[in-house]
Amino acid sequence: MxxxxxxxxxxxxxxxxxxxxxxxxxxxxxxxxxxxxxxxxxxxxxxxxxxxxxxxxxxxxxxxxxxxxxxxxxxxxxxxxxxxxxxxxxxxxxxxxxxxxxxxxxxxxxxxxxxxxxxxxxxxxxxxxxxxxxxxxxxxxxxxxxxxxxxxxxxxxxxxxxxxxxxxxxxxxxxxxxxxxxxxxxxxxxxxxxxxxxxxxxxxxxxxxxxxxxxxxxxxxxxxxxxxxxxxxxxxxxxxxxxxxxxxxxxxxxxxxxxxxxxxxxxxxxxxxxxxxxxxxxxxxxxxxxxxxxxxxxxxxxxxxxxxxxxxxxxxxxxxxxxxxxxxxxxxxxxxxxxxxxxxxxxxxxxxxxxxxxxxxxxxxxxxxxxxxxxxxxxxxxxxxxxxxxxxxxxxxxxxxxxxxxxxxxxxxxxxxxxxLIGSAEHRAVARDAVRQSLVLLKNTNQLLPLNPGQRLLVTGPGADNIGQQAGGWTISWQGTGNNNADFPGGSSIYAGIKRQVEAAGGSVELSSDGSYQQKPDAAIVVFGEEPYAEGNGDIDNLEYQRGNKTDLALLKQLKADGIPVVSLFISGRPMWVNPELNASDAFVAIWLPGSEGEGVADVILTNADGSPQYDFHGKLSFSWPASPQQTVVNVGDANYQPLLPYGFGLRYGESNVLNADLPEQIEQTTQLSDLVIFERAPRSPWQLQLQSGTENAAVVSSIQQLGAISSRTFDKDVQEDARRFELDGSSNAALAFISTFPRDLRAYTETDSQLTLLVKRLGDIPANVTLSMACGNNCGGKVNISKALTSMPEDAWQPLAVSLSCLQQQGMNLRQVSKVLAIETSGALTLSLADARISPVTNNTELSAVACQ
Missing domain, CATH: 3.20.20.300 (Glycoside hydrolase, family 3, N-terminal domain)
Structure with a gap:
């Protein structure tokens, strides 16, 4: 045929x-x-x-x-x-x-x-x-x-x-x-x-x-x-x-x-x-x-x-x-x-x-x-x-x-x-030199850098004494997480490198996790940035740094309010929109992910004893720096190329700033947020349909498939095989779920009223407990019981069903790391068909009456 x-x-x-x-x-x-x-x-x-x-x-x-x-x-x-x-x-x-x-x-x-x-x-x-x-x-x-x-x-x-x-x-x-x-x-x-x-x-x-x-x-x-x-x-x-x-x-x-x-x-x-x-x-x-x-x-x-x-x-x-x-x-x-x-x-x-x-x-x-x-x-x-x-x-x-x-x-x-040979001094010297050459100076107000190591310096920020964070993903573990400084024998954190050189020069250095200090410093060095990630776990939906949780910006502002000159050392795996952090810094250095030899940073930002630079800045941006969180595609040679800082930018000591002291901090939504389609005729990438029965799960790879207590088959609603019927026989707890190999960043949908909307059809009786849920990892997520909503629907007729994302967030759902965007689960017998599933800003459509938040 x-x-x-x-x-x-x-x-x-x-x-x-x-x-x-x-x-x-x-x-x-x-x-x-x-x-x-x-x-x-x-x-x-x-x-x-x-x-x-x-x-x-x-x-x-x-x-x-x-x-x-x-x-x-x-x-x-x-x-x-x-x-x-x-x-x-x-x-x-x-x-x-x-x-x-x-x-x-x-x-x-x-x-x-x-x-x-x-x-x-x-x-x-x-x-x-x-x-x-x-x-x-x-x-x-x-x-x-x-x-x-x-x-x-x-x-x-x-x-x-x-x-x-x-x-x-x-x-x-x-x-x-x-x-x-x-x-x-x-x-x-x-x-x-x-x-x-x-x-x-x-x-x-x-x-x-x-x-x-x-x-x-x-x-x-x-x-x-x-x-x-x-x-x-x-x-x-x-x-x-x-x-x-x-x-x-x-x-x-x-x-x-x-x-x-x-x-x-x-x-x-x-x-x-x-x-x-x-x-x-x-x-x-x-x-x-x-x-x-x-x-x-x-x-x-x-x-x-x-x-x-x-x-x-x-x-x-x-x-x-x-x-x-x-x-x-x-x-x-x-x-x-x-x-x-x-x-x-x-x-x-x-x-x-x-x-x-x-x-x-x-x-x-x-x-x-x-x-x-x-x-x-x-x-x-x-x-x-x-x-x-x-x-x-x-x-x-x-x-x-x-x-x-x-x-x-x-x-x-x-x-x-x-x-x-592993981690030998000769090898680490090569890595330390690579750190020195990689640093890019984005801002240096009043030539604050290089700092004299004979001064009283404060070193603070979550990345200051954290070799795991400065090394990033693909380091010991796949994601680069779960590591501490002891896992890097022979390596140096950024703080440790600064401390050694400052003390050798007769200065003093204080390490603080929160910006507090015993004596007011002559300058503060704040080390902050992205946490380690690898592959799709690092995918984000815009380039705003610490979106919705600007704790590092608060630290910078706290120090500025105390009248302390601030040097920001920014750890990241990509250029990011950091206009507020740039404004709150007197000097700002993109240090990327420098690896195990953090002292290479001190070599560049601290002077010799006579005040002359040990090493000048060498690095130039090999990626254009964005002018807005939404400017995610900005590459040299583009027809309308307007980054905040262009490809090839990087200050040397003695060169004047090009950045204004009052960069725009307001975020303008340049485009209307569109629907995030989860299922339309078929699962939409990156979401994969999975059947779950008891402790077993299996990806749906066939038009007809069964796993324990749940079966799935395609059928025609409007066009060929554009809907799926799920039959749960009640013999054990079972679910259908749309998952992603890597967590997805869906925070944009928290910034406007959004709903998880489905087009479903029910047959037969509905169990007393049918949960609709989203998940962001183990013990992280939110769910609602949709049993009453399903029961109130006419039988064998397509009906819309909506759940407010704010409801799921109230229960602990974190849209920064969505691993399971939709699951419907019950331990009872249920026959339910699905023709469409999506996350919709209510401004895009007529708002549906959402399931009551429990």
Whole structure:
């Protein structure tokens, strides 16, 4: 049977398909077809992409040895090379049995699940898994495995490692030679722990600073990203022909291919809506630089390009990257990114291989069914053996180039176990220099900076003595949270660095958490800014700092009222609207996320004993600074480019201020807030529909699905399959819920009267307790009983239902971190259909009568 779709419904359906949550009801496309589907707006223009001359030519003898090895390998051994599980989900025996081609540790994963695992523990695990991989007693294979890790600003998962400034600060330094030096240090510290492969550099060109990964981008300017990609790849791997991938080098990964920094609204893992020419000109320059430096792996991106998930986009992965640009290394997926392709799940996705993915990154226990499914799909002809052989050839080629077939086991390599290199004085000196070069001076009234260390100084603010906050996300833990100063042995907080230099100069320094002091200081240094976050947890909906809770501004004003000159040191992963904080500061420095070597800040803001600067400011803005909270997309070269401070801005000592002392602090809403659609024909990204029964939950991936006490099926209300019917049988507590992988910032809806509005239809009796809720984490949220409202509705008729957000907030709902935007739950029997769900400002529609707040 052929599925017919009216033209007027084609684009909404394609958008729904791109979210990975709506499946075709009548037939499933063949893997090759699904992998190559593009939206009707895409025009494939491979000629836009350059044919690159890559620095590592193929070696005929190596290729012949790979051909011979492929001829000996079983299908099972080949598929194992394409599977990358995570250390929390496999054992040494699993490695011996399956012979995985690679494995990884995700953010916050450690040997023995121990955050305080020593370098010796890391080496021991690396050696055990390596030895198991070359043990052919069970799988018949002696191909060495390789370990990949997110060493994105130093070897940041390991206690005691040197933590460098995040990329946004390094971009402000605009010094490729420094970047290469940082990469060399990172490679050495990684090699000490026996790891072969680093998931860096990130070469995103960020267009919307609301994105939670903005700090992982070097710049909004593609040229800096291009040059830095080449520098960091060279530093990690070595230059081609010059000890390339030798004993002190690791395999690098340019990521995330492609367009991750360009998603609409700055939504993580969202949709990048640009032409192919723009995709190349803006978002691909890091790949040009990285590949021309010899990068051996590329990571596919979570994002979609014009509605097509990149993990399943054959045009980009194969036609462009491999065929046109000539990349002959391997493409690795991101964390279960293949499972987001329409028609795929984490454990079943031939489409990704057919599109050109070579290694499936498959954390969780999904690796095992994926392994067996891929074998079955090759045997059934859904994936060709030629595609498998190409993927495995690429993996083996990189392993041979990296010498993994010839090197000793991880514990016996030249740098293994040389723990004195981790966080060594030499390495920390590089990081401290990077801090100095990254700082950007935005304001310096009456040349307050640099401060004489012989004075009486107050250091205050939540970030003053907090290495975890200054290091940011991707530091020990995934989000960078839960760390204290003791977790950074050898590091220095900003306060500690200032204290050491002030006391050495004969001055005095007082640390205060709240701005109080024993003696009135000559100047106050206030360290404040964003709390750590990573990926989508950092997504926000506008750039106002401390929106709705301006405690740091109150601290600045308190000090100013006392007549104390104020120096603000602003920690952030992106430019933010801080006009009130700028007005309340005499000097203001963007210090970004400087990492473990906080004393680098003191080197710049304090003078020598004779009053001369130790170091002048070097950094220049690599991201434009916004003039309003809503100016989230402001990039040099824009047609109407009017930032508060432009790209490339940064004062030196002695230069005059350009900022007025009375910057506007009133926030003007320039556009009317629109509805936030949660469900309209299908779940709207980023919301995913989930069924919950008892303690079990499952994402809805089919038109008909059941989980324990709850079932769901699509049906036609106005058009094909535009509504869902949920039947809860009462055998256990059950719920339908719309969740997001990452919490979403919906505070804009608190600034106007807004309601959560649904269009529902009920059948049969209604239990006495049916709750509608929103959640912002464990034990955080609000709920109301909608039983009476449902009972009062006529049966089998569509009716609106509304709940005021203010009601949910009164019960503890925090719209800054919305993880579950809507849930309907009961322990009784209930049949309820849903056709629409959204958050609506009441000014946008006729206000509905809301359910009474309990």
């Amino acid at each position: 052929m599925l017919r779709i009216k033209p007027m419904y084609l684009k909404p359906l394609l958008l729904a398909l791109s979210s990975g949550l709506l499946l075709a009801a009548c037939s499933k496309p063949a893997p090759e077809q699904a992998a190559t589907e593009q939206s009707s707006e895409d025009v494939k223009e491979s000629h836009i992409w350059p044919k690159l001359t890559l620095p590592v030519p193929q070696d005929l003898a190596m290729e012949q040895s790979i051909t011979a090895l492929l001829a000996e390998m079983t299908l099972q051994q080949k598929i194992a090379q394409m599977i990358q599980p995570e250390i929390r989900d496999i054992s040494v025996e699993d490695m011996r049995k399956y012979g995985f081609g690679s494995y990884l540790n995700g953010g916050g994963a450690f040997p023995n699940d121990d955050k305080y695992a020593t370098p010796a523990d890391w080496i021991a695990l690396a050696d055990a898994l390596y030895q198991a991989s070359i043990d052919d007693s069970l799988d018949g294979s002696r191909i060495p495995t390789m370990w990949g890790t997110d060493a994105v600003h130093g070897h940041n998962n390991v206690i005691g490692a040197t933590i460098f400034p995040h990329n946004i600060g390094l971009g402000a330094a605009n010094n490729p030679a420094l970047i290469e030096q940082i990469a060399k240090v990172t490679a050495r510290e990684v090699m000490v722990t026996g790891i072969d492969w680093v998931f860096a550099p990130t070469v995103a060109v960020v267009r919307d600073d609301r994105w939670g990964r903005t700090y992982e981008g070097y710049s909004e300017q593609p040229k800096i990203v291009h040059d830095y990609a080449a520098a960091i790849v060279t530093g990690l791997q070595g230059a081609a022909g010059e000890n390339f991938l030798g004993d002190e080098q690791v395999i690098s990964t340019v990521k995330h291919f492609v367009g991750d920094g360009g998603t609409t609204g700055g939504v993580d893992q969202g949709n990048t809506e640009v032409t192919e020419q723009q995709l190349f000109d803006i978002h691909a320059q890091g790949y040009v630089g990285g590949l021309q430096a010899g990068a051996q792996s590329v990571m596919a991106s979570f994002n979609s390009w014009n509605g097509s998930k990149v993990h399943g986009n054959k045009h980009l992965l194969t036609d462009v990257l491999k065929d046109r640009m000539g990349f002959d290394g391997f493409i690795v997926g991101d964390w279960n990114g293949h499972g987001q392709i329409p028609g795929c799940t984490n454990d079943n996705c031939p489409q990704a291989a057919n599109a050109g993915l070579d290694i499936y990154m498959v954390p969780t226990q999904a690796w095992k069914p994926l392994y067996y499914n891929l074998i079955a799909q090759v045997e059934a002809g859904d994936i060709s053996m030629a595609r498998i052989d190409d993927a495995v050839r690429r993996i083996l080629r990189v392993k041979k180039r990296a010498g993994l077939f010839d090197k000793a086991s991880p514990a016996k390599r030249p740098l293994a176990g040389k723990t004195e």
